Amino acid sequence: SGSMVFRSEEMCLAQLFLQSGSEYDCISELGELGLVEFRDLNPSVSSFQRRFVSEIKRCEEMERILGKAAPGMCHVLTPGYAYCQNNRQVSDDCVLQSGPPELLLEQLQRLEMELSEVARNKEKLQRNLLELTEYTHMLKITRAFIHSRSRVSFSLFVSGLIQRVKVEAFERMLWRVCKGYTILSYAEVDENLADLDTGEISKSVVFLISFWGDQIGQKVQKICDCYHCHLYPHPENDEERADVLDSLKTRIQDLNNVLHRTEDYLRQVLQKASESAYTWVVQVKKMKAIYHILNLCSFDVTNKCLIAEVWCPVSDLANLRGALEEGSRKGDATVPSFVNRIPSTDTPPTLLRTNKFTSGFQSIVEAYGVGDYREVSPAPYTIITFPFLFAVMFGDLGHGLVMSLFALWMVLTEKTQKKKRSSNEIWATFFSGRYIILMMGLFSVYTGLIYNDCFSKSLNIFGSGWSVKAMFTNQQNKTLQNNALLMLDPNVSGVFSGPYPFGIDPIWNLAVNRLSFLNSYKMKMSVIIGVIHMTFGVVLSVFNHLHFRQKYNVYVLFLPELLFLLCLFGYLVFMILYKWLAFGARDSSQAPSILIHFINMFVMQGKDITPLYPGQTGLQIFLVLVALLSVPVLLLGKPLYLYWLYRGGKGLRRRRCLLLEDSMFIVCSVFQFDLADVVLHQAIHTIEYCLGCISNTASYLRLWALSLAHAQLSEVLWAMVMRLGFNITDRMGVVFLVPVFGLFATLTVSILLVMEGLSAFLHRDQKRFVSGTSITCYCFTLNCFYKLSVS
Structure with a gap:
């Protein structure tokens, strides 16, 4: 099942007996299903000394060949290749019907030899063509040199081409070595030519x-060789020059024709290879992965059977047996492969099945640690709590709607986006979390309606419950003239008709004390949400204690933890709710400060302060004593109970060992108990829990802090950007409003949606009931290779 589970899968250790000749097909079938995680049975053997090293080297050789041919194939991708990539079913059939590795290697080696031979011929033809082109330019340009100088004094010539950057140094060297007994003439070629040795395009001269004399000629020859000049024979007269030019023209035409035919043939070879390239890549990757798994197995004493050990979900044992039967059938094995479940004292890895919706939330949980085997998984609850806590900080109807639409677009176009396979890591991160972003956007719309905040403005949907008209009947003109600000008194009849049906009343958007009211509301709401969140995590730990049959942990761990949390911070939540319910508009001036009462609760003072309710002092002293007494119980309860259990159970264990020593499934060992180690571990847990309750309650105030920061940034953007466009009242105001709105939208997306959205990734809830010390079960699967491409 691909659905999210509330607890990790039940795993078992199984032993696979793979018969010789069918082991490859059996591992391939298991990889197609992705059921099991293999254990290394040869941990002391190096990777170069294992049995299937030669097969892995063969696969790496095939990877090298495909990697060498890939750049050429990318230029001639055919519809067949694209179809093979986009149609997964066709590709899967091609891969599953693959032949033996030796046949594929031979096929790829033939392809490599053919491509290498064609490439060598093409390179040789291109070099010859370049030499003939250089020779043609040389003959055309040197014709003017010969006609412009006397041919009486000098009877010998050396002609050729040199790179433009070397000309000055070349000329100085000729002058110094030959002492002026040479005449150098040069002219730049209009066309950029490739270098014969490096292939770089550059200017040539x-x-x-x-010159005159053989000794000077030898010096000239050596200097030309030193500067890597390309020398060509110089004709004796104009008639010979014309004949050479005609022959060069014919040879260049012939070379161009041969070169075009060579390129066409190379294109045909690459086009034919590209049609099977995807299948080859997947086959090679699968072969290499299968042989790596076979290297983890060990042989029996007869060397006729491979033995493998795997962690497998108990619910998939039937599928595991079916895969082995199918692999034995494909491998034509005379003896079928089989599986045997074996007992183990090792802790199995943690396997939590996910789908495309839940995988993102599971990744968030595992970023902080993987839960122990069979522990309660926090991921199902994170699907709600994580987006909700984000929305408490990000609450804005407009911004949440934009985020929801962006995530909805990614969800609706996910098939198209997956086919594109973008290499942009930032985009890949956003796309993989598209369902998380969608949930965060929807919850932000909800909290935005609660806050009545849309781009820093309130929506008056149901009509305000406050009325200013009633205040004017009781106010004198002098009072109205002398006071810039007046308070709406709900005690005055007709001023306040009742609370707003949903969310914050829009009139608070006009009030001067709006920030004070919202801060008080959000601060108290953050504390309430934080305490409920932490209490929920502590309560979930009960399910772990009961599942692992450690009922004593309910009494020595869960109850002290719950009492410590509720007697202190649960009581704080009670005072917040009681003050909201007990004090209204008429007696709001008499409402006491919760902060003062909470501080006095710990210092045992405050008798002179008006209590919230009768008997408050006695109840607070009782709660503090209960919280203080729960700490030593949490610290010493579990160690003392285990020590008593260990001392009292020694004789019973000895008698049971004598009765069960002949059993092949039970390994009798004396239970080792170290009191100091248990006390130290429990002391660390107690300190961490008690300090964590205090620090995390304070940290949940970040819900209020980030909500305040987001609201203030949104208000600043509206006041400093959009209001500038609205202030222009003439006809040009409409034209000016277009760039202003563009700037406002850009800043909103970049600052409020991206920056503030990333900063709101804060809270997690699994630390209250998940140890986070296990390892994830990585099942061997071959399905990931179907997403590969040649490029």
């Missing part, structure tokens, strides 16, 4: 050196 044609030169003609006239």
Whole structure:
């Protein structure tokens, strides 16, 4: 099942007996289903000394060949190749019907030899074409040199091409070595030519050196070799020059024709190879993965059977047996492979099944640690709590709506986006969390309606419950003239008709004391949500204690933890709710401060302060004493109980060991108990829990702090940007409003949606009941290779 579970899968250790000849097909079937995690049975053997090293090297050789041919294939991708990538079913059929590795390697080696031979021929043809082109430019340019100088004094010539950047140094070297007994003429070639050795495109210069004497000629030759000049024979006269130019023209045409035919043939080879490239890549990756798994197995004493050990979900044992039967059938094994479940004292890995909706939330949970085997999984609850806590900080109807629409677009176009396979890591992160963003956006719309906040403005949907008209009947003109601000008194008849049906009354958006009212409301709401959140985590730990049959933990861990949390911070929530209910508009001036009462609760003072309710002092002293007494119970309860259990159970264990020593499934060992180790561990847990209750209650005030920051940033953007556009009342105001709105939208998305959205990823709830010390079960699967491409 791909649905989210509330507890990790029940796992078992199984032993696979894979018959020789069918082990490859059996592992392939298991990889297609992705059922099991293999254990390494050869931990002391290095990776270079294992049995299937040669097969892995063969796969790496095939990967090298495909990697070498991939750039060429990317330029000639065919509809068949695209179809093979986009149609998963066709690709799967091609892969599942693959032949033996030796046949595929031979096929790829033939392809490599053919491509190498064609590439060498093409390179040789291109080099010859470049030489003939250079020779043609040299003959055309040196014709002017010969006609412009006397041919009496000098009878010998050296001509060729040199790179433009080397000309000056080349000329100085000729002058110094030959002592002026040479004449150098050169001119730049109009066309950019590729270098014969490096292939780089650069400017070249044609030169003609006239000299007399063999010794000077030898020096000139050595200098040309030193500067990597390309030398070509110089004709004796104009008739010979014309004949050479004609022959060069014909040879260049022939070379171009041959080169085009070579490129067409190379394109045909690559096009044919690209049609099977996706299948080859997947086959090679699968082969390499299967042989890596086979290297984890060990042989029996007869060397005719491979033995593997796997962690497998108990619910998938039937599928595991079916996969082995199918692999034995495909491998034509005379003896079928089989599975045997074996007992183990090792802790199994944690396997939590997810789907595309729940995988993102599970990743958030595992970022802080993987829960122990069979512990309660916090991921199902995180689906609600994480977006809700985000929305408490991010609550804005407009911003939440924009975020929801963006996430909804990613969800509706997820198939198209997956086919594109973008390499942008930031976009991949957003896309993988599309359902998280959708939930956060929807919850932000809800909290935005509660806060009655939409781009820093309130919506008057149901009509305000406050009326200013009633105040004027009781106010004198002098009072109205001398006071810039007047308070709406709900005690005056007709001023306050009742609370707003849903959310905050929109009139608070006009009030001067709006920030004070909202801060008080959000601060108290954050404390209430935080205490409920932490209490929920503590309560969930009961299910772990009962599942692992540790009922004593309910009394020595759960109850002291719950009493400590509720007697202190649960009572704080009670005082907040009691003050809201007990004091109204008429006696609001007499409402005491909760902060003062909460501080006096710990210092045992405050008899002179008016109590919230009768008997408050006695109840507070009782709650503090209960909270203080729960700490030593939490610290010493579990160690003392385990010590008593250990001392009192020694004789009983000895008698049971004698009765069960012949059993093959029970391993009798004396239970080792170290009181100091247990006390130290419990002391660390007690300190962490008690300090964590205090610090986390304070940290939940970040819900209020970030909500305040978000609201203030939104208000600043509206006041400093959008209001500028609305202040222009003439006809140009409409034109000016377009760029202003563009700037407002850009700043809203970049600052409020992206920056504030990322900063609101704060809270987690699994630390109250999840240890986070286990490891994830990584099942061997081959399905991931179907997402590969040649590029």
